[in-house]
Amino acid sequence: MSETSLITAAPGASARKRINGIDIFMWVLRCAVAAIALFGTVATLLEGRYSLAQWFDFAMFGLTLGSVYALIALGYTMVYGVLRMINFAHGDITMTGAFAGYFVATGASRSGLLAAHPILAILAIFTIAMVTCIAVALATERFAYRPFRNSPGQAPLICAIGVSFVLEQTVRGMFGSGVKSYPVTPWQDAVVTPLGMRIPVINLFVMGCAISAMVILYLIVHRTRMGMAMRAVSEDKAAASLMGVDVDRVVVFAFALGGAMAGVASVCYALIYQQVHFFMGFAPGIKAFGAAVLGGIGSIPGAMVGGMFLGLIEAVGPALFLDGLGITAPYQLRDAIGFLVLLMVLIFRPQGLFGEAMAKKRA
Amino acid sequence: MILEIENMSLAYGNIEAVRGVSIKIVDGGIVALVGANGAGKSSTLNAISGLIPIKNGSIRIDGQSSAALKPHEITRRGIVQVPEGRRIFGRLSVEENLLMGAFSRTDHAAIAEDRDHMFELFPRLKERRRQVAGTLSGGEQQMVATARGLMARPRVLLMDEPSMGLAPLVVEQVFDTIQAINAAGTTVLLVEQNALMALEIAHHAYVMEHGEIVLEGPGAELAVDERVVSIYLG
Numbered sequence: 001m002s003e004t005s006l007i008t009a010a011p012g013a014s015a016r017k018r019i020n021g022i023d024i025f026m027w028v029l030r031c032a033v034a035a036i037a038l039f040g041t042v043a044t045l046l047e048g049r050y051s052l053a054q055w056f057d058f059a060m061f062g063l064t065l066g067s068v069y070a071l072i073a074l075g076y077t078m079v080y081g082v083l084r085m086i087n088f089a090h091g092d093i094t095m096t097g098a099f100a101g102y103f104v105a106t107g108a109s110r111s112g113l114l115a116a117h118p119i120l121a122i123l124a125i126f127t128i129a130m131v132t133c134i135a136v137a138l139a140t141e142r143f144a145y146r147p148f149r150n151s152p153g154q155a156p157l158i159c160a161i162g163v164s165f166v167l168e169q170t171v172r173g174m175f176g177s178g179v180k181s182y183p184v185t186p187w188q189d190a191v192v193t194p195l196g197m198r199i200p201v202i203n204l205f206v207m208g209c210a211i212s213a214m215v216i217l218y219l220i221v222h223r224t225r226m227g228m229a230m231r232a233v234s235e236d237k238a239a240a241s242l243m244g245v246d247v248d249r250v251v252v253f254a255f256a257l258g259g260a261m262a263g264v265a266s267v268c269y270a271l272i273y274q275q276v277h278f279f280m281g282f283a284p285g286i287k288a289f290g291a292a293v294l295g296g297i298g299s300i301p302g303a304m305v306g307g308m309f310l311g312l313i314e315a316v317g318p319a320l321f322l323d324g325l326g327i328t329a330p331y332q333l334r335d336a337i338g339f340l341v342l343l344m345v346l347i348f349r350p351q352g353l354f355g356e357a358m359a360k361k362r363a
Numbered sequence: 364m365i366l367e368i369e370n371m372s373l374a375y376g377n378i379e380a381v382r383g384v385s386i387k388i389v390d391g392g393i394v395a396l397v398g399a400n401g402a403g404k405s406s407t408l409n410a411i412s413g414l415i416p417i418k419n420g421s422i423r424i425d426g427q428s429s430a431a432l433k434p435h436e437i438t439r440r441g442i443v444q445v446p447e448g449r450r451i452f453g454r455l456s457v458e459e460n461l462l463m464g465a466f467s468r469t470d471h472a473a474i475a476e477d478r479d480h481m482f483e484l485f486p487r488l489k490e491r492r493r494q495v496a497g498t499l500s501g502g503e504q505q506m507v508a509t510a511r512g513l514m515a516r517p518r519v520l521l522m523d524e525p526s527m528g529l530a531p532l533v534v535e536q537v538f539d540t541i542q543a544i545n546a547a548g549t550t551v552l553l554v555e556q557n558a559l560m561a562l563e564i565a566h567h568a569y570v571m572e573h574g575e576i577v578l579e580g581p582g583a584e585l586a587v588d589e590r591v592v593s594i595y596l597g
Contacts, residue, residue, distance in 0.1 A: 225466070228462065228463065229463070229466060231455060232452045235454055235455070236450055238446070239450040239451075239452070240452075240463070241433070241434035241435050242414075242434060242443070242444045242450075243435075243438065244435045244438035245435055245463075245466055246433070
């Protein structure tokens with residue numbers, strides 16, 4: 001267990017290995033994707049189909065969605081940090097928060113609270129959604145993941161996928177499989193127009209909430225004892241336990257923080273799309289996982305930057321890269337672009353922007 | 364008796380790493396555990412710290428069996444390990460590393476005092492207190508690891524190969540530090556491949572070979588024992 005620690009630096013000699021067929025194929029793939037993106041971009045811009053205001057709209061929506069991805073991605077990255085495990089149920093944990101928020105919102109809407117005291121109502125929605133996500137995350141950790149903590153191989157990952165199904169089907173069984181529309185807040189359709197740009201208030205609100213949550217998280221991780229312990233456990237679990245850190249408590253702490261961020265994200269996501277659905281956690285979950293990998297899984301700033309980047313490329317990418325190639329309705333392909341970015345990252349830069357390679361095992 | 368290991372055995376799967384080891388650690392001394400690479404020294408330390416379960420025998424802290432304790436609980440009882448290969452937190456700052464060492468304590472004023480004391484003991488660390496620890500030199504990292512261990516105010520400091528990978532001059536400093544720590548009242552259990560230096564400073568020593576204790580006695584006696592000299596010192 002401790003014997004591996006001194007061999008962390010890989011010998012540099014292996015870098016000069018011989019070029020083989022796969023390397024050539026990878027380079028061709030890399031160049032092809034870059035060429036298509038470049039060609040599409042130039043063609044789109046020459047065509048001039050979109051005005052500056054439209055590009056601004058795309059970017060604004062991308063950053064809004066990206067801030068939500070970033071919040072969810074933080075849950076993946078923190079849990080990976082302390083357990084070296086992908087919590088594939090995290091998207092569905094987010095979904096449970098959206099449902100809890102939905103019930104509070106409908107109640108507040110029917111009773112007139114939402115119209116009379118919107119700030120109070122919004123606070124209640126966020127609080128209940130966060131509490132729900134934290135509770136589900138902690139229950140998942142305690143009853144599903146902890147028994148698998150020291151299991152070899154892929155058992156914890158399979159377990160996480162199982163938890164994902166359990167959460168989806170439980171919500172479906174309890175509340176039905178239909179799409180439920182979120183009550184409309186009074187300022188839902190409001191728009192501000194600084195410098196002639198139309199910005200929906202809801203976008204600013206979502207970004208504001210997401211960024212505040214991330215700032216608070218950053219302070220918790222860097223300024224508190226438990227935050228410091230979490231960073232230490234992420235680096236070296238055994239050494240942290242020798243310092244007197246109760247690793248189980250740190251794991252619970254990481255799940256709770258991830259759950260809190262998921263709770264904020266769930267309300268934001270429901271406010272953007274104005275609906276909830278038992279399967280709604282899947283796509284943002286996978287994309288946020290992609291964002292976490294993109295930023296470097298295990299890295300907290302990486303998850304934030306990765307989420308923003310993925311949201312931006314998803315919103316701007318279809319018009320920018322695909323429109324000029326003559327693809328009609330490129331916006332249908334935005335998920336494909338998002339996942340292509342994830343694939344490219346996994347192939348060409350598995351350590352992401354800030355992090356360590358996913359395959360690299362630490363002592 | 365702070366720490367007493369009696370007839371302890373442990374195994375990795377079917378491979379027995381330690382067989383019937385008994386070690387007694389009384390208050391105030393430096394006890395050395397020397398032997399070749401793979402003799403089972405690190406495994407013994409890790410068993411004391413609760414990182415590896417033992418198969419037979421017992422480890423008692425203040426007379427109580429530690430079998431049910433987790434690593435962090437053993438640390439909180441004052442048995443603190445400075446692990447092999449230093450294992451400092453490379454992405455935390457030097458100061459955060461020291462504070463991690465004091466994680467099991469809640470006396471904040473005294474922690475700050477101890478931190479300042481560590482900076483006196485290791486002035487190099489004070490200069491680099493805000494620096495990320497992973498960027499320090501090997502010797503400086505050993506200082507961080509040692510200071511971090513001391514920040515727990517251990518009753519027994521378990522040091523695993525503190526001289527490993529360090530330049531001879533730095534090794535001298537490390538051993539001076541160990542003696543200073545001991546003189547200040549901390550009991551030390553020192554695991555070393557560098558047998559000669561370890562025996563020189565040890566009050567009592569054990570020699571391990573193939574998972575068993577083959578010799579024990581006062582450090583100064585073992586240092587001139589012809590069996591030890593022939594095996595380890597050439």
